[in-house]
Amino acid sequence: MKFLVCISNVPDTTTKIAFTPDNKEFNKAGVQFVINPWDEYALTRAIELKEAAGSGTVTVLNVGEADTEPNIRKALAIGADDAIRVNAAPQDAYFVAEQIAAVAKEGAYDVILMGKESIDYNGFQVHGMVGEMLGIPTVAPAMKLDMSGNTATLEREIEGGKEIVTVNTPFVASCQQPMCEPRIPNMRGIMTARTKPLKVVPAVGEPARTTVAEYALPPKKQGVKLIDAENAGELIKLLRNEAKVI
Amino acid sequence: MSVLVVVECADGEVKKSSLEVASYGAQVAAQLGTTATAIAVGEANEANLAKLGEQGITKVLFDAEPRLKDFVNNAYTKLIATAAEQEQAKIIVLANSNIGAAVGSRLSVRLKASLATNVVELPKTDGGQFTVKRGAFSGKAFSEVVLSGDRKIIAVKKNSTEAKHDAGKTAEVTGFAAQLSDADFADAPTQVVMQDQAGGVLLPEAELVVSGGRGMKGPENWHLIEDLDKALGAATACSKPESDVDWRPHHEHVGQTGITISPNLYIACGISGAIQHLAGVNSSKVIVVINKDPEAPFFKAADYGIVGDVFDVLPKLTAAVKALN
Numbered sequence: 394m395k396f397l398v399c400i401s402n403v404p405d406t407t408t409k410i411a412f413t414p415d416n417k418e419f420n421k422a423g424v425q426f427v428i429n430p431w432d433e434y435a436l437t438r439a440i441e442l443k444e445a446a447g448s449g450t451v452t453v454l455n456v457g458e459a460d461t462e463p464n465i466r467k468a469l470a471i472g473a474d475d476a477i478r479v480n481a482a483p484q485d486a487y488f489v490a491e492q493i494a495a496v497a498k499e500g501a502y503d504v505i506l507m508g509k510e511s512i513d514y515n516g517f518q519v520h521g522m523v524g525e526m527l528g529i530p531t532v533a534p535a536m537k538l539d540m541s542g543n544t545a546t547l548e549r550e551i552e553g554g555k556e557i558v559t560v561n562t563p564f565v566a567s568c569q570q571p572m573c574e575p576r577i578p579n580m581r582g583i584m585t586a587r588t589k590p591l592k593v594v595p596a597v598g599e600p601a602r603t604t605v606a607e608y609a610l611p612p613k614k615q616g617v618k619l620i621d622a623e624n625a626g627e628l629i630k631l632l633r634n635e636a637k638v639i
Numbered sequence: 640m641s642v643l644v645v646v647e648c649a650d651g652e653v654k655k656s657s658l659e660v661a662s663y664g665a666q667v668a669a670q671l672g673t674t675a676t677a678i679a680v681g682e683a684n685e686a687n688l689a690k691l692g693e694q695g696i697t698k699v700l701f702d703a704e705p706r707l708k709d710f711v712n713n714a715y716t717k718l719i720a721t722a723a724e725q726e727q728a729k730i731i732v733l734a735n736s737n738i739g740a741a742v743g744s745r746l747s748v749r750l751k752a753s754l755a756t757n758v759v760e761l762p763k764t765d766g767g768q769f770t771v772k773r774g775a776f777s778g779k780a781f782s783e784v785v786l787s788g789d790r791k792i793i794a795v796k797k798n799s800t801e802a803k804h805d806a807g808k809t810a811e812v813t814g815f816a817a818q819l820s821d822a823d824f825a826d827a828p829t830q831v832v833m834q835d836q837a838g839g840v841l842l843p844e845a846e847l848v849v850s851g852g853r854g855m856k857g858p859e860n861w862h863l864i865e866d867l868d869k870a871l872g873a874a875t876a877c878s879k880p881e882s883d884v885d886w887r888p889h890h891e892h893v894g895q896t897g898i899t900i901s902p903n904l905y906i907a908c909g910i911s912g913a914i915q916h917l918a919g920v921n922s923s924k925v926i927v928v929i930n931k932d933p934e935a936p937f938f939k940a941a942d943y944g945i946v947g948d949v950f951d952v953l954p955k956l957t958a959a960v961k962a963l964n
């Protein structure tokens with residue numbers, strides 16, 4: 394079984410978001426980048442399934458410029474066998490999906506795993522687009538993924554419940570908890586990661602279909618109005634008469 | 640040209656988020672001087688579909704194929720793509736739900752459309768550009784995105800726009816057959832399992848949410864949250880640690896790595912307000928924080944606050960709500 398795991402390089406979850414003075418770009422100064430937290434589920438589950446089968450390969454793929462390589466190496470340290478970086482700034486979901494679809498076709502991967510969404514772009518788009526480009530099913534977001542031969546059984550989260558879906562390879566799935574316990578690299582992994590292959594390929598396809606004109610931060614809160622704990626019931630009156638939300 | 644709105648139904652009812660989407664689509668149609676047609680998916684009821692006229696929908700297409708009751712990604716995509724062709728829809732509006740986003744991303748490839756998910760406002764169409772505002776960076780920011788394609792797909796974030804109600808207006812419901820084949824249902828679910836919702840309110844759709852954190856000490860104290868939920872008709876949520884240790888189901892966990900919600904009211908009980916938690920809730924319209932530590936960071940993001948012990952404050956709030964009703 395050939396697994397392709399798509400990882401995105403995102404600002405650490407504790408990052409205070411700021412933009413360049415013209416509000417056109419995210420300000421990367423001093424920001425720590427990590428593997429998108431959801432993608433860690435995809436990566437760990439692929440490694441677990443490969444180990445359980447006793448054969449197969451796990452390839453990680455990132456669409457990004459050279460500054461993403463530390464996190465690609467981290468994915469190799471966690472246990473991926475090799476890596477591909479499509480050398481291009483990720484312009485939009487469609488552009489990224491085109492790159493992933495091209496790599497997936499070229500390498501004839503059986504299982505393409507992604508995260509539920511990227512925590513910077515929050516698109517929830519790339520997995521569906523890749524499935525459609527390749528003409529194969531996408532199961533998103535998946536909470537559970539088991540494989541038996543070429544057949545996968547997944548639990549897909551829906552509002553208010555879950556669905557059990559069975560698909561044959563090749564397919565795309567986007568992963569989230571409680572699928573597995575994401576692994577962290579160990580010393581041996583970090584040592585071997587340095588010598589694992591990382592191939593850099595050029596971008597292909599059509600240009601992006603969306604562009605960001607401007608970013609904005611949410612409006613600042615006015616400041617908190619404190620209510621005495623002894624008089625907690627007063628809050629309920631304020632919520633009805635002042636805030637008018639109940 | 641028209642605007643096509645995808646309306647999700649469950650148990651015969653149009654979902655609340657789809658009423659918002661219908662209203663959004665009708666307003667976009669008005670902006671562009673055209674009409675809005677809806678296509679129904681899920682378990683629909685014709686009388687309820689006709690009522691979409693109240694949101695400004697002119698016509699509703701409805702395919703009575705029984706296998707469309709549950710979400711099937713391929714079949715839904717084909718159904719909506721066929722409707723879009725028939726109606727010559729340049730703009731498709733859906734909910735930013737697990738269904739809407741999944742179908743929207745496939746449709747964008749099939750119809751060669753520009754897609755924006757997580758959209759929070761009506762588009763701006765001046766200056767020959769079509770721009771939408773969407774949430775980015777996990778609720779910590781917004782981006783204005785230009786959709787340059789000839790066709791556009793917009794997935795609207797739940798509870799971010801209001802559903803208009805023009806009482807008494809009806810839409811024309813017409814049959815529609817997308818001629819789906821067995822192959823279109825190949826990725827149909829083999830089983831659907833619904834959870835018991837506390838108080839019957841679904842968290843992603845909820846207008847009012849009461850949420851508990853580690854300050855609640857343990858799952859045995861959750862009845863204090865649930866009592867207030869029931870009195871208010873609110874949904875239950877929690878911070879990440881509670882779902883990590885299985886005090887609460889993971890679908891109740893809100894935040895950067897949980898779900899993002901934007902209810903009208905979010906009441907946080909014994910939650911410190913870590914940046915990852917705030918990311919999931921800071922677009923709530925009104926935030927109330929109850930915490931015994933006056934220095935808890937959450938107070939900085941709150942509209943109302945009570946410095947106090949949740950075990951003392953929560954029963955008082957529940958009693959006050961009951962007294963009000």
Ligand SMILES: Cc1cc2nc3c(=O)[nH]c(=O)nc-3n(C[C@H](O)[C@H](O)[C@H](O)COP(=O)(O)OP(=O)(O)OC[C@H]3O[C@@H](n4cnc5c(N)ncnc54)[C@H](O)[C@@H]3O)c2cc1C
Pocket residue numbers: 406430851852853854855877878879880892893894895896897908909910911912913914915916919929930931932935947948949950
């Ligand atoms: C990669 C990553 C992703 C994360 N994603 C999320 C996420 O999506 N969602 C999320 O919630 N967290 C997330 N976290 C965790 C986050 O950083 C915090 O650890 C978490 O939100 C803390 O939960 P808490 O506020 O319930 O607990 P604590 O931080 O322990 O706070 C408990 C609060 O309760 C108060 N308290 C205690 N007893 C009482 C009482 N009797 N009455 C009133 N108040 C009381 C305390 O003063 C304190 O402020 C993430 C962390 C990481 C590293």
Ligand SMILES: Nc1ncnc2c1ncn2[C@@H]1O[C@H](COP(=O)(O)O)[C@@H](O)[C@H]1O
Pocket residue numbers: 399400401402429431432454455456457483486489506507508509510511512514515516517518519520
């Ligand atoms: N630049 C990228 N390179 C590789 N994979 C990506 C990239 N951007 C997004 N993805 C994958 O697509 C998933 C969904 O992203 P999104 O549609 O942006 O929410 C992520 O969890 C990743 O697995």
